[in-house]
Amino acid sequence: MNNAVDPTTPVIALHGLTKRYGIGDAEHTVLDGVDLTIKKGEFIAIMGPSGCGKTTLLNILGLLDRSNGGDYKLNGKSVDSLSSAAHARIRSDQVGFVFQNFNLVPRLNVIENVALPLTYRGVRKTKRLQAASKMLATFHLSEREYYMPWQLSGGQTQRVAIARALVNDPSIVLADEPTGNLDSRSSHVIMEELSDIHKRGNTIIMVTHNPSLTTYASRVITMLDGRIDTDTKDPRAPINQIDTTKRRLDSHSEPTKTEEKAKKVSKKSTKTKSKSTRKGTKK
Amino acid sequence: MRLLLLNHIENAVESLRSNRTRTGLTTLGVTIGIASITMILALSGGATKIVTNQVEELGGNIAVVRPGETKPPNQIENITSPQSNAYATSTLTERDVDTIRGVPNVQAVAPLMVVSGSVRSGDQSPAASTVVATTPDLQTIVNFPIRDGQFIDTTTNIDTAVVGSQLSVDLFGTDSSIGKTFQIRGKTFTVIGILKPLNKPINYNNVDFDHAAIINLESGKSFNQGIAQLQQIDVKATETDKLPGVISTMRQTFDKTHNGEADTTILSGEDLSRPTSQYFYAIAATMTAVAAISLFVGGIGIMNIMLVSVAERTREIGIRKALGASNGHITFQFLIESLAMSIGGGISGYILGYLFAFTLSRSLLTFDPLFSWEIAAVTLGVSAVVGTLFGLYPAIRASRKDPIEALRQYH
Numbered sequence: 001m002n003n004a005v006d007p008t009t010p011v012i013a014l015h016g017l018t019k020r021y022g023i024g025d026a027e028h029t030v031l032d033g034v035d036l037t038i039k040k041g042e043f044i045a046i047m048g049p050s051g052c053g054k055t056t057l058l059n060i061l062g063l064l065d066r067s068n069g070g071d072y073k074l075n076g077k078s079v080d081s082l083s084s085a086a087h088a089r090i091r092s093d094q095v096g097f098v099f100q101n102f103n104l105v106p107r108l109n110v111i112e113n114v115a116l117p118l119t120y121r122g123v124r125k126t127k128r129l130q131a132a133s134k135m136l137a138t139f140h141l142s143e144r145e146y147y148m149p150w151q152l153s154g155g156q157t158q159r160v161a162i163a164r165a166l167v168n169d170p171s172i173v174l175a176d177e178p179t180g181n182l183d184s185r186s187s188h189v190i191m192e193e194l195s196d197i198h199k200r201g202n203t204i205i206m207v208t209h210n211p212s213l214t215t216y217a218s219r220v221i222t223m224l225d226g227r228i229d230t231d232t233k234d235p236r237a238p239i240n241q242i243d244t245t246k247r248r249l250d251s252h253s254e255p256t257k258t259e260e261k262a263k264k265v266s267k268k269s270t271k272t273k274s275k276s277t278r279k280g281t282k283k
Numbered sequence: 284m285r286l287l288l289l290n291h292i293e294n295a296v297e298s299l300r301s302n303r304t305r306t307g308l309t310t311l312g313v314t315i316g317i318a319s320i321t322m323i324l325a326l327s328g329g330a331t332k333i334v335t336n337q338v339e340e341l342g343g344n345i346a347v348v349r350p351g352e353t354k355p356p357n358q359i360e361n362i363t364s365p366q367s368n369a370y371a372t373s374t375l376t377e378r379d380v381d382t383i384r385g386v387p388n389v390q391a392v393a394p395l396m397v398v399s400g401s402v403r404s405g406d407q408s409p410a411a412s413t414v415v416a417t418t419p420d421l422q423t424i425v426n427f428p429i430r431d432g433q434f435i436d437t438t439t440n441i442d443t444a445v446v447g448s449q450l451s452v453d454l455f456g457t458d459s460s461i462g463k464t465f466q467i468r469g470k471t472f473t474v475i476g477i478l479k480p481l482n483k484p485i486n487y488n489n490v491d492f493d494h495a496a497i498i499n500l501e502s503g504k505s506f507n508q509g510i511a512q513l514q515q516i517d518v519k520a521t522e523t524d525k526l527p528g529v530i531s532t533m534r535q536t537f538d539k540t541h542n543g544e545a546d547t548t549i550l551s552g553e554d555l556s557r558p559t560s561q562y563f564y565a566i567a568a569t570m571t572a573v574a575a576i577s578l579f580v581g582g583i584g585i586m587n588i589m590l591v592s593v594a595e596r597t598r599e600i601g602i603r604k605a606l607g608a609s610n611g612h613i614t615f616q617f618l619i620e621s622l623a624m625s626i627g628g629g630i631s632g633y634i635l636g637y638l639f640a641f642t643l644s645r646s647l648l649t650f651d652p653l654f655s656w657e658i659a660a661v662t663l664g665v666s667a668v669v670g671t672l673f674g675l676y677p678a679i680r681a682s683r684k685d686p687i688e689a690l691r692q693y694h
Contacts, residue, residue, distance in 0.1 A: 059687055062605070064604070064605060064686045064687055065687055084609065084610060085609045085610065085611060088604070088607055088608060088609030088610070088612070089607070089609070091604075091605065091606070091607045092606070092607025092608075093607070095607075097605045097606070099605075099690070103598070103601075103602045103605070103690060104602075105599050105602055105603075106599075107297070107298065107301055107599070116602075116603070116606055117606040117607055119287065119290050119294075120287070120603075120606065120607040120608050120609075120612060121607070122287055125290075125293065164606070168607070
């Protein structure tokens with residue numbers, strides 16, 4: 001992972017990204033020249049009306065979809081020309097997905113679901129389950145390890161899904177309306193979890209319809225008709241400057257305190273993370 | 284690409300287990316196909332082995348003279364046994380036996396006369412028995428293993444007989460029946476020897492000696508107004524390389540003694556077994572083709588179920604892809620699932636096939652099914668091919684699914 005070596009390299013750099021669907025008369029431009037730079041440790045909320053291309057952008061960032069034009073650099077490397085097998089490898093190594101409808105595999109129990117991404121990294125079953133168990137413990141779900149997905153509440157299910165997204169230690173976490181199917185109480189629990197993992201140094205990109213949730217984010221981007229309409233931060237501005245108007249909506253904590261905490265924690269976890277990544281590369 | 288074979292196998296077992304009934308029924312299709320192929324191959328292999336064994340038995344220096352004109356060696360009708368002509372006048376006579384004795388390099392000549400008529404002892408009259416009248420020379424040619432007593436010879440009484448082990452059991456309820464008597468067409472014979480079980484119902488003499496009573500040619504002639512009706516003459520040359528010479532001399536002599544009539548057939552070596560083994564091969568090939576149809580149907584069953592499974596698990600495919608599975612991983616996952624079903628069906632079919640084969644050979648047939656690694660390899664190979672062939676299309680279809688579309692699916 002390049003960002004561990006060179007912290008100034010942005011995790012994601014998009015230049016003039018375009019995406020079109022359909023052919024001829026039915027052609028429809030979903031993304032129309034998106035320029036975006038995301039640095040390590042940012043928590044980005046993408047807002048916008050339906051059909052503005054948020055989810056498409058997220059899918060392209062997660063390499064589930066390909067752009068028709070423009071340039072996408074992930075950790076400083078262009079990924080457009082790579083094969084689909086290489087894309088799968090990048091998804092396996094560097095991307096964690098959290099979905100609106102959770103998308104746990106219904107046949108598998110909680111711990112197997114969390115261990116699933118490690119399967120595609122060739123981790124042996126015992127080690128896989130150990131890692132999954134450890135990850136579930138950080139989400140206080142240890143007693144639920146052998147539950148089946150349908151036996152969980154919505155909030156629990158989404159926490160399992162987040163645990164699964166994090167188990168392979170990704171450099172970006174992509175969340176597509178993670179609270180879209182949850183009540184407001186569970187939503188806030190999930191958002192607390194997300195902001196928690198953000199504080200541990202993870203890069204999170206979240207699509208949401210709910211303006212109140214943007215308060216958890218360090219940067220808010222609104223999209224309109226396939227373009228970035230507003231960005232709370234110029235890409236060149238310092239990371240921790242947060243739009244204070246949005247802060248008011250956060251009912252849980254004092255804005256300044258959390259901010260400071262976040263700084264400290266993220267510094268700490270950056271150190272630990274770079275250690276762990278070095279370990280990872282040794283393997 | 285990471286192959287993850289072990290993971291895929293775990294996964295396949297897991298997913299097949301979650302649909303036990305469906306998996307079982309699909310596997311059954313392959314099981315039946317493989318079972319029938321195994322059974323056919325094992326039984327025809329067993330039958331063919333008996334035929335090829337006779338060639339080895341002949342030892343390369345035995346020729347057989349049969350009545351009837353010489354037919355092209357490849358015709359299936361050649362296997363029609365002389366026994367079916369038992370009531371037709373044979374063109375072979377005792378004179379021919381004497382003629383052959385005069386041919387140089389002949390070590391032994393034995394005429395075979397199958398006597399029609401039942402064998403009886405008290406109220407026991409086994410139906411499958413045969414009475415063969417011959418000379419002591421037959422022992423020189425065939426070299427029967429004697430369990431007890433002796434083979435017929437020139438010094439013994441004409442009313443003596445050597446019986447096959449099974450006939451002895453059928454007649455007297457024991458296989459040590461020396462000195463006991465039985466009737467052939469009302470005439471009493473004394474047992475002077477018992478053969479060991481041969482278990483060779485198909486041989487170049489066309490007599491199942493396990494069920495036969497061997498009597499002297501003179502006794503046999505007495506049932507036929509003193510005239511020998513020979514079904515076959517066995518000729519043994521002194522050495523293997525002398526046999527062709529013996530055969531051509533016999534042909535020339537027969538041409539003279541039978542007034543130029545081509546009414547005898549001289550067979551040796553593979554000519555004896557070839558028609559028979561070809562006959563079995565033809566039957567086996569036809570039956571295998573029929574069994575292959577059932578296997579094909581089984582394969583279609585696999586494809587059908589795999590397509591259903593892929594459709595059902597579209598969303599799972601999407602999830603797996605989002606979590607880092609490549610197209611190759613998905614292809615393998617489904618391919619291994621179909622392979623697990625077909626190979627599972629193959630193994631159970633192989634076992635079931637031999638169970639059927641043994642049941643059949645014990646109850647209806649007189650020979651054992653053949654065990655060979657070729658049959659195991661063929662059944663395993665065929666089931667693997669079926670699994671791959673019919674699993675590949677669903678697997679590729681699964682792997683080609685667009686992850687975004689797949690994730691959007693609800694069920």
